[in-house]
Amino acid sequence: MTHTTNRPMQTRPGLHPAPSHDEETFDLAPEFVQDIRAALDDPDRATEVREQVLGLHYADAADLIERLDEGHRTALLALLKGQFNPEILPELDDAIRDLVLDAFGYADFAALVAELDSDDAVYLIDHLDATERAAVLDRLPDADRAVIEQGLSYTEYSAGRLMQRELVAVPSYWTVADAIDWLHGAAAGLPEEFTELFVVDPRHRPLGLVRLSSLLRAPRQGRLDSLMDTGPEPVSVDMDQEEIALLFRRRDLLSAPVTDRAGRLVGRITIDDVVDVIDEEAEDDMLRLAGLSETGTYADAFATARTRILWLTVNLGTAMLVSSVIGLFEATLEKLVALAVLMPMVSSLGGNAGTQTLTAAVRGLATRDLSAANAWGQVGKELMVGLMNGVVLALLAGGAAWLWYADLPLAGVVSAAMLMNMIVAALVGMGVPLALEKVGVDPAVASSVFVTMMTDMLGFLAVLGLATLFLL
Structure with missing residues (x-):
């Protein structure tokens, strides 16, 4: 299999020129x-x-x-x-x-x-x-x-699915002259684009690679095994593409050899494919955080609705649970109607804060920056962030409540509830994805539903509970 070559740019008088990119975007005009x-x-x-x-x-x-x-x-x-x-x-x-x-x-x-x-x-x-x-x-x-x-x-999303079979492999005992002469003679059968020669042993196991830039600068009598870079570790055909993307990011790789279960060289993975993987994984995580699955811009309305209804149904269940908490305090709401106006402010800010912490946690888990080794330190950091933000927002929310209703005890309840909910948001925003990761569930799939439910429920509980204790 070979790539076709790109055709030259052409312009006809009846159409705008094809080079339609401007300095800021790469979209067609x-x-x-x-x-x-x-x-x-x-x-x-x-x-x-x-x-x-x-x-x-x-x-x-x-x-x-x-x-x-x-x-x-x-x-x-x-x-x-x-x-x-x-x-x-x-x-x-x-x-x-x-x-x-x-x-x-x-x-x-x-x-x-x-x-x-x-x-x-x-x-x-x-x-x-x-x-x-x-x-x-x-x-x-x-x-x-x-x-x-x-x-x-090969397993879906594995190196075996991602790899190119087209590559150039040469024995370690060859000289630079042997390699260059062979490349000239085999030109018709070579991959259309390649930047390295993979050096293999007699059993076709990768030993390292020689960049074309190194090959062309070396003396013709030099051996390939003295030029090769042994740094890029072989990737197993079973390695997950997320692990591959992490490897390329950390090692700044342009390509990596792929080996079968016997350790033989069977393909290569290049940076252009890894960029696509990173893009796909980021998009997938973003969709999952919103409770969506990929259907594509051009899917019909029925297919799109079908993929969204599951998590909307789950959200309905969690919303009913939150509503049941409010129902426990009907008497409080009847006596203090102002709470119905102020409660959404507390729960909304708690939900947003929880989503911020959740997004940082999911990203950290995906990039391996967050793990069991540093989880407690990150939880402590987020608690401190929640406390500091909570103090500021509590003062602002309490001040707004006092200005609207000229009721200092009511303002104190709102301030205390805001502070409590911001601390809760930090805990659940970090704790939920860590817990899901622990039990083997993708944190990007279900975290947002549970974080939103808990911040809403505990936010309403804080406002109504404190009001019941101190205002009635």
């Missing part, structure tokens, strides 16, 4: 997208549109395809059929990629997949449903199919 839409409506301008789109970087072309409405998208795909850049496919949203498959058919789609690097090919096939996957695999050359099926056999 809206004027360019609008011009493409207008040109697609004119059959006489089909050649202009085709050449203009073929001149775009594949990521920009994918962006353009996603921005078009269904009719213009179908027209553009028809124009590009036979000249479609395969590298566009991994950049597309899953729903839009399915439309490409429908427009091109299984045979043409398989031909595009066969031109991609193995990691991109595995990614695409993995995102097809069972029927589509089988149909595309049946139309691939045997060698490409074997590579993809092997990639799919």
Whole structure:
């Protein structure tokens, strides 16, 4: 499998120039997208549109395809059929990629997949449903199919799924001259892009790597084993992609060898794939904190609603629990109606403070900056933060209550409740994700629901309980 080369930039007189980026953003200019839409409506301008789109970087072309409405998208795909850049496919949203498959058919789609690097090919096939996957695999050359099926056999989100099979491996006893001469002779079979040679022993186990920059600077008689960098540790095919991202971040790696269970070199992971992993993991954590799962911008309303209803139902249950706490103090509310106005202020600020602490805790767990070794120190720090912020907000909230109702005892109750809730927010914001991590549950999945419930419930309990004790 090889990448197709990027096509040269072209500009036609009927359209805005394709280089549509400005100094602040890398998005396509809206004027360019609008011009493409207008040109697609004119059959006489089909050649202009085709050449203009073929001149775009594949990521920009994918962006353009996603921005078009269904009719213009179908027209553009028809124009590009036979000249479609395969590298566009991994950049597309899953729903839009399915439309490409429908427009091109299984045979043409398989031909595009066969031109991609193995990691991109595995990614695409993995995102097809069972029927589509089988149909595309049946139309691939045997060698490409074997590579993809092997990639799919590895655990999801593992190095085996992420790695590229295309690499350059050389024996340790070779000289620089041997390596350069072999590279010249094998040029047609080399990966399109590579920056290192992996040095292996006779059993094909990685010993280290030689950067091309080091190779070209070294004397021709020098041995590769004297030039190689043994620093990048091999990554097992079973290593989780989050661990890989952490390894690359901490060691500042550009690439790393991947070994099978017998320790043999089977692939490589490069920094561009790790950047995608970091982006995906960050997006996934952000969605999970909000109780969402990924459906994509282009998913229909029913699919999106279905993914959101579960946690909304859980939220309904926690809201009923919070309401039951308020119900215990109906008599207090009947006598002190002002509490109904002031309670949301206390619970809202507690919820926001808890979310701040929760976000910091989840990030710390994800980056391994927060662990059992330093958990108590971080809990103490967050308690101190909660205390300091609580004092400031208690004075402000109490002052507001006194100005509104000219009732000093009421202001004191609000101040005390605010301080208590801020301390509680720090405790639960740090404690909930740590507890979930301890029992093996992803803290990003359920933490926000429980933190919100506890800060609301304890905030109302503090206000109403203190009011019952001191104001009635």
